[in-house]
Amino acid sequence: MFKKLSEAELDVMLVIWNAQESLDTGEIVRKLKQGKKLQAVQVLLGRLVNKGYVSCEKIGRLNYYTPLVPQAAYRAAETETFVEKLYRNSPKSLIAALVQSQPLSKEDLEEIRALLDREEK
Structure with a gap:
């Protein structure tokens, strides 16, 4: 069983699931319809990594996120x-x-x- 996602976490996951490739934090922020702030999205992404929903790979100065849970x-x-x-x-x-x-x-x-x-x- 998966850990429950908050509504804000689910919004971020929907962006990641709908992408055809890994996304960096800035791309995720731009694709969110609510216009969330970068810092808030970074916190949400950290939670999603800790819950095992996404992986985070640092390439250069950017973090790229890939879904682990279909x-x-x-x-x-x-x-x-x-x-x-x-x-x-x-x-x-x-x-x-x-x-x-x-x-x-x-x-x-x-x-x-x-x-x-x-x-x-």
Whole structure:
């Protein structure tokens, strides 16, 4: 199980996960939509290194960060925790809540049916 990420840490991880290559601190700061300050991002990156989410490699004067935890693995773990805590470990309850809270398009419904059909097999 992964250590929980704060919202700010998750914002930084999303930038790193979406990159096609390792990013230096300045690139991460520029890609963050909230316009976080360099020092704050450096603190967050230090936490992510300590939690084992990213590696840090110093090249010249710059630190480059690379994800160690795949986004899909983190998403799966967070989804499992979410379903356990809020829906008493019932995916059916989660799906019912999603369907009741917002209308689904015909395409959404078809994709969900296809996923369920594959899972059933």
